[in-house]
Amino acid sequence: MEVIGLDIGFGYTKATNGQRFIVFKSVYGEASELQFREQLLSDPDEEEYLHLEIDDHNYFVGELAERQSVERYFTLDQSQFVAEFTKVLALTPLSQMVERQEPVKLVAGLPISHYRRHRSELINILKGQHPLVIINKNGEREDSVVRVSDVKVVPQPFGTVMNLMLSDLGEVRDRRFLGEKIGVIDVGFRTTDYTIADRTRYSERGSKTTDTGISRAYATIAAKLQESSGINVELYRLYNAVDRGSIKIHGKRYDLKLVKEHAFSQLASQIATDANRLWANDWDIDRVMITGGGGAVLAPFMSSHLKGEIMPVEPGTDTRLNNVRGYWKYGKRLWTRGATATQTE
Ligand SMILES: Nc1ncnc2c1ncn2[C@@H]1O[C@H](COP(=O)(O)OP(=O)(O)OP(=O)(O)O)[C@@H](O)[C@H]1O
Ligand SMILES: [Mg+2]
Incomplete structure (x- = not known):
């Protein structure tokens, strides 16, 4: 199995x-x-x-x-x-x-x-x-x-929460999280998911999905690029170019830095505003975690707009993998944990 x-x-x-x-x-x-x-x-x-x-x-x-x-x-x-x-x-x-x-x-x-x-x-x-x-x-x-x-x-953002809380054996690894209220913002390609883990409980009030994924910013960049180059670049082909700050089309290099800064900061501000509004009643959140691949890209633009303490991303982690890591740990907890493990917790 x-x-x-x-x-x-x-x-x-x-x-x-x-x-x-x-x-x-x-x-x-x-x-x-x-x-x-x-x-x-x-x-x-x-x-x-x-x-x-x-x-x-x-x-x-x-x-x-x-x-x-x-x-x-x-x-x-x-x-x-x-x-x-x-x-x-x-x-x-x-x-x-x-x-x-x-x-x-x-x-x-x-x-x-x-x-x-x-x-x-x-x-x-x-x-x-x-x-x-x-x-x-x-x-x-x-x-x-x-x-x-x-x-x-x-x-989805449950994966990130499970990844924080559980070890590779599916055991609770950090008891601090059991007593804290944590806000999670998962910025993906199309969607952004907001959720609150309140002392391990899931808060329906503090959870929702919006379509402010990173592809919104890519769409802005692609539109500008079409104006200048005449080529409609598919959104899923833009990541490397945006990361690099330029793209070559038919041999000509187009600089993307300015349009990228603008599109990212606008999207980050919108996501932060949504979070502040959604969590207006949850002023007792201890910390906010920004996750998902889009989260890593937008986090630097988001901190000035977002209320509360933001958990820093550990350098070298691929934040796209936070959810899947947590899913796997949760699976271990569900299906392979022995009886002794249950007693020691
Ligand atoms: N190393 C990387 N390689 C590729 N993309 C990355 C990397 N690091 C961050 N990104 C960003 O992450 C985005 C994808 O994030 P993620 O994989 O979390 O989205 P998704 O889960 O597929 O989307 P959704 O949650 O909306 O279904 C990319 O579009 C890119 O902007
Ligand atoms: Mg995702």
Whole structure:
């Protein structure tokens, strides 16, 4: 039996079995017949080759789809995302991480405001036997079956809270958090989730989802770029360019620093204003944690607008992985903790 945390985000899909992490862009496309598979030069940063066949459809997934598929699928619509995307995006990392037929127990998340609406749909899609074919870099095919025996769905920012509170064994690791009231702001690609963990309890009043993910800022940047270059750059292709501060289109370099500063600070201020308003009655929050990949990018712009003490991000952590780490720890707690552990707590 293998416990896996799975965070299928609009931007990136993240999965872990506690030892290994698989992260790829939440994009897939029709697989094409690659005539020439040799690599030009070996590349140390090379991404994983994600290619599989499900229900007689042949898919390239993640960066491979971005580079090689003519038809690519990417969405920012929640209902479409659950119904059409989750199966491919979930089975891809599972097929890489789990031995054929080994039962998988899965913890996955949904945005707070879509939790009730999509929870059972998501469980139905993921649970059960999924026959598939894994195709490797050399074009060799391997039949496999992913067998998902249990699925637990939690509201997304819960992962970050669990990650703070639990150790890798699923035990409570830091008792300080048990007595504190912590606000969490999870800025993702499309959504921002706000939640409060009040002495380990979940506060409905302090929780909500808005569509102020980092893609809002990317959309502003893309619009400016279209004005100057005439090219409509897909939002999911912008991360590296924005991170670098410039992009090259048809050989010409466009500077993005100014528009980026502007778009990020505007979005950060809006998210902080939303949080201040949502938590107006919760002035007794001890600390606020900013998480999600967008959180890392926006945190420097947010602190001056946000009320309360902000927990610093530990240097070197990839904040995109906070939720999935917590899902996995929660899974360990649910499914593998022995009786002795319960007594010592
Ligand atoms: N190392 C990194 N690589 C790529 N993106 C990063 C990195 N660090 C931060 N980011 C930012 O994180 C964003 C994605 O964040 P995250 O993975 O938390 O979103 P998501 O969970 O896919 O989206 P949502 O929660 O809306 O479904 C990227 O768009 C980028 O702005
Ligand atoms: Mg997310």
